[in-house]
Amino acid sequence: MQNFRDQGVPRAPRAASTKTLGDEAEAKVLRHLQQAGLRLVARNFRSPGRGGGEIDLIMREPDGTLVFVEVRQRSRARHGEAADTVDWRKRRRIVFAARHFLLRWGAEPPCRFDVVAWDGALDDDAATALRWIRAAFDASG
Numbered sequence: 001m002q003n004f005r006d007q008g009v010p011r012a013p014r015a016a017s018t019k020t021l022g023d024e025a026e027a028k029v030l031r032h033l034q035q036a037g038l039r040l041v042a043r044n045f046r047s048p049g050r051g052g053g054e055i056d057l058i059m060r061e062p063d064g065t066l067v068f069v070e071v072r073q074r075s076r077a078r079h080g081e082a083a084d085t086v087d088w089r090k091r092r093r094i095v096f097a098a099r100h101f102l103l104r105w106g107a108e109p110p111c112r113f114d115v116v117a118w119d120g121a122l123d124d125d126a127a128t129a130l131r132w133i134r135a136a137f138d139a140s141g
Contacts, residue, residue, distance in 0.1 A: 025073035026056055029116045032130060033069070037062050047100035053093025058101065065110045068098045070136075073118040083117035083133060091137050098139070113137050 030040065038059040045055045057069040072085050094113060102108055115136040118129050 025118045026071045029069070029071045029118065029130065030057060032132075033057070033059055033116070038067060041066070042101070045097060045101055047097040051093075051096070052100070053090075053095075053097035055094055055097050055101065063110075065112060066102075067112055067114050068094060068101075069114045069116055070094055071116050071118070083115050083131060083136070086115050086136070095139050111139075113139075 026043075030043070034040065038061055040057065041060050042058040043056070045058055047053055055068050056071040057067075059067040059069055061067060070086055070090070072083060074085070091113070098111065098113070102111070112135045115133045117131045117133070119131065
C-alpha cells in the first residue's frame with residue numbers, strides 16, 4: 001500500500017503543538033521583559049520531586065528584586081483569558097519552586113510573582129496582546 005508521500009500528494013501542515021506555542025510565547029515575553037530593563041537569571045527552573053513546580057522565567061529588576069514570572073498564552077478567549085489559568089494549584093507550585101530556588105541564595109532578596117499573559121495569536125503586536133501583571137500573587141498563594 002502506498003502512502004500519500006509516494007503519490008506526490010502533499011500532507012496537510014501540522015498545527016503547532018502547545019509546547020511549541022508556549023516556547024514561542026515565552027521567548028517573546030523574555031524579549032519584552034529584557035527591553036523593560038530586567039535581566040534573565042534562569043529559565044524553566046524546575047524544583048525536584050513529584051510535587052515540584054516550574055518557573056518559566058526568573059528575572060532581576062535593576063533594583064535587585066527577583067521576579068518569578070509565569071508566562072501564559074491563549075490564542076482565543078473562548079475559555080477565558082490566559083491569566084485566568086494561573087489558579088491556586090499553579091500558584092502553589094510556583095511558590096514551592098521559588099522557595100527551592102531561593103535556598104541557593106545567602107540572603108533572600110526582595111521577590112515578587114508576576115504573570116505575563118499573551119492573549120491572541122503569537123504574531124499579534126506585543127503592545128496589544130501582552131498583559132504584564134506585576135505582583136499577581138504573593139507567597140501565600
